[in-house]
Amino acid sequence: MSIQRAGAAGLRVQKLVSRTGLKPVRRPGALGAPAPLDQILIGDCIDSLNSLPEASVDLVFADPPYNLQLEGGLTRPDQSEVDAVDDDWDKFASFADYDRFTRDWLAAARRAMKPDATLFVIGSYHNIFRVGAILQDLGFWILNDIVWRKANPMPNFRGRRFTNAHETLIWASRSAKAKGYTFNYEALKAGNEDCQPRSDWFFPLCTGAERLKDENGRKVHPTQKPEALLARVIMSASKPGDVVLDPFFGTGTTGAVAKKLGRHFIGCERDPAYIEAAQKRIAAVEPLPEGACLTPVAKRQEKRVAFASLIEAGMIAAGAELFDDKKRWRVVVRADGALALGDIVGSIHKLGALVQGLPACNGWTFWRCMDKGGEISIDELRARYRATASEEE
Amino acid sequence: MSIQRAGAAGLRVQKLVSRTGLKPVRRPGALGAPAPLDQILIGDCIDSLNSLPEASVDLVFADPPYNLQLEGGLTRPDQSEVDAVDDDWDKFASFADYDRFTRDWLAAARRAMKPDATLFVIGSYHNIFRVGAILQDLGFWILNDIVWRKANPMPNFRGRRFTNAHETLIWASRSAKAKGYTFNYEALKAGNEDCQPRSDWFFPLCTGAERLKDENGRKVHPTQKPEALLARVIMSASKPGDVVLDPFFGTGTTGAVAKKLGRHFIGCERDPAYIEAAQKRIAAVEPLPEGACLTPVAKRQEKRVAFASLIEAGMIAAGAELFDDKKRWRVVVRADGALALGDIVGSIHKLGALVQGLPACNGWTFWRCMDKGGEISIDELRARYRATASEEE
DNA sequence: AAGTGATGTGAATCATGTC
DNA sequence: AGACATGATTCACATCACT
Numbered sequence: 027m028s029i030q031r032a033g034a035a036g037l038r039v040q041k042l043v044s045r046t047g048l049k050p051v052r053r054p055g056a057l058g059a060p061a062p063l064d065q066i067l068i069g070d071c072i073d074s075l076n077s078l079p080e081a082s083v084d085l086v087f088a089d090p091p092y093n094l095q096l097e098g099g100l101t102r103p104d105q106s107e108v109d110a111v112d113d114d115w116d117k118f119a120s121f122a123d124y125d126r127f128t129r130d131w132l133a134a135a136r137r138a139m140k141p142d143a144t145l146f147v148i149g150s151y152h153n154i155f156r157v158g159a160i161l162q163d164l165g166f167w168i169l170n171d172i173v174w175r176k177a178n179p180m181p182n183f184r185g186r187r188f189t190n191a192h193e194t195l196i197w198a199s200r201s202a203k204a205k206g207y208t209f210n211y212e213a214l215k216a217g218n219e220d221c222q223p224r225s226d227w228f229f230p231l232c233t234g235a236e237r238l239k240d241e242n243g244r245k246v247h248p249t250q251k252p253e254a255l256l257a258r259v260i261m262s263a264s265k266p267g268d269v270v271l272d273p274f275f276g277t278g279t280t281g282a283v284a285k286k287l288g289r290h291f292i293g294c295e296r297d298p299a300y301i302e303a304a305q306k307r308i309a310a311v312e313p314l315p316e317g318a319c320l321t322p323v324a325k326r327q328e329k330r331v332a333f334a335s336l337i338e339a340g341m342i343a344a345g346a347e348l349f350d351d352k353k354r355w356r357v358v359v360r361a362d363g364a365l366a367l368g369d370i371v372g373s374i375h376k377l378g379a380l381v382q383g384l385p386a387c388n389g390w391t392f393w394r395c396m397d398k399g400g401e402i403s404i405d406e407l408r409a410r411y412r413a414t415a416s417e418e419e
Numbered sequence: 420m421s422i423q424r425a426g427a428a429g430l431r432v433q434k435l436v437s438r439t440g441l442k443p444v445r446r447p448g449a450l451g452a453p454a455p456l457d458q459i460l461i462g463d464c465i466d467s468l469n470s471l472p473e474a475s476v477d478l479v480f481a482d483p484p485y486n487l488q489l490e491g492g493l494t495r496p497d498q499s500e501v502d503a504v505d506d507d508w509d510k511f512a513s514f515a516d517y518d519r520f521t522r523d524w525l526a527a528a529r530r531a532m533k534p535d536a537t538l539f540v541i542g543s544y545h546n547i548f549r550v551g552a553i554l555q556d557l558g559f560w561i562l563n564d565i566v567w568r569k570a571n572p573m574p575n576f577r578g579r580r581f582t583n584a585h586e587t588l589i590w591a592s593r594s595a596k597a598k599g600y601t602f603n604y605e606a607l608k609a610g611n612e613d614c615q616p617r618s619d620w621f622f623p624l625c626t627g628a629e630r631l632k633d634e635n636g637r638k639v640h641p642t643q644k645p646e647a648l649l650a651r652v653i654m655s656a657s658k659p660g661d662v663v664l665d666p667f668f669g670t671g672t673t674g675a676v677a678k679k680l681g682r683h684f685i686g687c688e689r690d691p692a693y694i695e696a697a698q699k700r701i702a703a704v705e706p707l708p709e710g711a712c713l714t715p716v717a718k719r720q721e722k723r724v725a726f727a728s729l730i731e732a733g734m735i736a737a738g739a740e741l742f743d744d745k746k747r748w749r750v751v752v753r754a755d756g757a758l759a760l761g762d763i764v765g766s767i768h769k770l771g772a773l774v775q776g777l778p779a780c781n782g783w784t785f786w787r788c789m790d791k792g793g794e795i796s797i798d799e800l801r802a803r804y805r806a807t808a809s810e811e812e
Numbered sequence: 813a814a815g816t817g818a819t820g821t822g823a824a825t826c827a828t829g830t831c
Numbered sequence: 832a833g834a835c836a837t838g839a840t841t842c843a844c845a846t847c848a849c850t
Contacts, residue, residue, distance in 0.1 A: 188565060
């Protein structure tokens with residue numbers, strides 16, 4: 027890992043010319059050029075994003091300034107001071123300023139995304155509605171909004187509102203047409219009691235040993251996110267070897283988790299103190315063994331099997347009978363791989379649909395047959411066929 | 420309760436003149452005039468809102484069209500058709516059209532609000548970001564965003580996204596300066612096992628006997644909200660005798676709950692079929708005895724734990740090995756919560772069944788792992804997790 | 813009567829490959 | 832590009848028929 031000025035010499039030049047009052051020369055990365063992997067780009071995030079090659083990253087995770095609009099301090103009931111986010115980077119003069127900033131970085135990130143890349147943005151009610159609306163206006167297509175429910179949120183000390191116990195993530199593809207984005211459904215389902223993953227997530231805040239502290243024991247970054255949250259994001263929507271971009275890198279949670287999970291990262295950050303902490307942190311990360319972060323092959327990505335192949339392989343005999351699990355219907359297997367019900371002949375799917383009176387049917391999971399005394403789904407036979415036929419190409 | 424054309428004769432006149440091509444005369448209700456209580460105003464909601472006296476309502480609950488932008492149909496795995504929202508009232512030509520509509524009704528509702536009134540709007544990711552941003556632009560001050568987590572959401576049938584298991588409410592005061600709004604903190608806390616009320620709520624969908632059906636057994640309204648949700652809203656942010664306004668009254672959930680809880684309501688609705696259903700429904704409501712304090716205590720039941728949660732909580736490391744009590748089989752824990760046995764990947768239950776050649780297996784009691792020198796059942800780890808994460812519903 | 817199994821359903825931006 | 836064939840995909844509840 028190394029630190030780079032955005033676009034290597036590019037950004038430095040741009041900064042110099044802008045100081046001299048000359049018009050800055052835009053030097054965007056070329057389409058198809060390699061992205062600077064596993065690096066932190068120092069400087070303004072929009073410049074850094076524009077320095078990346080077009081269509082070069084697979085996943086974006088962004089934790090932009092929340093524009094908290096805090097006024098005055100907040101004290102706890104014991105009169106201690108709440109250490110609120112009061113950093114300069116969270117100050118915007120108006121909604122219009124914040125909107126402009128948001129539009130700029132979102133557009134720049136979109137440019138760097140591959141056509142099937144997706145983007146996660148996290149925010150609170152202060153900023154997330156503006157981010158979401160702008161993102162829609164830019165052509166992003168929202169796939170989900172996701173709620174991070176906090177196990178241990180900060181209480182509401184005044185008792186004038188509901189305890190703010192969640193943050194919102196928006197997950198969006200680059201456009202409505204992009205259908206090929208990565209979503210590791212099977213893996214997520216297997217890790218969730220074989221139930222579908224939901225849009226509400228539950229994690230504790232980033233505290234304890236995971237929270238980076240400086241030599242005085244103060245937290246290095248006011249809004250460090252838990253690694254578990256990033257792990258869920260990266261495992262859900264990327265593959266090993268993918269490139270994960272974080273335009274607001276901070277202390278590098280995205281980079282640390284990406285490295286651990288066998289993904290590449292690119293970070294943008296302007297604060298040298300954050301960068302230093304991130305570097306040290308990421309260097310200490312040991313990647314997981316490969317098998318621990320691979321995703322299983324989705325069924326729709328497996329090679330297609332013709333029903334006739336099972337007959338040719340001798341797994342089903344021509345003339346054998348197929349039936350549904352309740353044995354309400356029986357059909358005969360023809361030598362050519364079609365099924366026959368009296369005079370009616372059709373594919374496993376067509377006849378499955380026909381006997382049930384449905385418009386469609388997955389014949390593989392509908393039909394069963396006898397096999398060595400027991401009955402078996404033809405989908406199971408297909409799995410066996412795939413296992414034995416896997417050697418050929 | 421009665422039905423009124425908005426502004427009594429006012430709106431009727433307006434409609435007539437607009438038919439004759441003459442310029443409609445705006446007849447807004449005067450400041451301080453009495454609002455038409457416990458009535459449904461028939462017609463366009465913006466006209467109806469403008470017919471109300473200024474600064475006359477204490478609470479607004481709004482469930483506007485979500486602008487779902489659905490294309491084509493969706494079938495379940497059993498080939499049955501999903502009964503989607505395809506009503507005309509949810510169709511907008513563009514985001515710009517939807518934004519204009521949103522700005523208009525929000526501005527009209529704001530006009531009718533007393534200075535210390537508050538507003539709840541509910542929506543999904545399709546519309547809520549636009550609503551939130553516009554509401555901020557109009558000068559509303561967001562107090563919380565609130566998440567309604569659904570106990571029984573519709574699954575995602577294609578496995579291409581996270582199951583959309585929540586909707587979002589925005590709670591906002593009329594302006595940043597309004598500090599005197601109603602928030603029944605003590606009552607809510609007492610009803611929540613003496614814990615602060617949080618921004619994440621958990622309710623089942625509106626189904627069963629509560630769901631209004633027509634004579635053919637079909638749902639009267641496609642998006643009827645559960646009364647429990649409205650009760651939480653009204654109990655949180657209004658007092659008995661207050662006026663609750665609902666600009667998108669539908670079948671009158673807001674009216675029914677308001678009456679039950681001793682509040683007045685005003686509803687706006689343009690569909691006579693919805694109005695008829697709402698009238699009948701509200702007439703049947705018996706108000707609670709005065710002083711009856713609703714304290715909906717959340718029922719506690721042992722929550723299902725995802726195996727991935729143990730990894731995310733750091734109780735098991737990704738890459739660790741699991742084994743059965745006789746150590747006949749060993750599998751690797753993946754970062755996503757699935758297990759890997761060579762190339763085979765599946766849930767703790769699936770792999771437990773597979774290695775034993777059984778149709779099913781409780782992975783929790785089957786698999787063990789090393790923990791601080793000794794070995795331990797993952798079921799024991801689950802018990803520890805439950806103890807630490809007791810906030811989880 | 814209590815239990816079992818089949819069936820239905822909810823605000824949904826829910827494919828892919830080949831011809 | 833558009834049409835068509837293949838075939839992948841669901842969870843918590845409520846209701847109702849039938850033991």
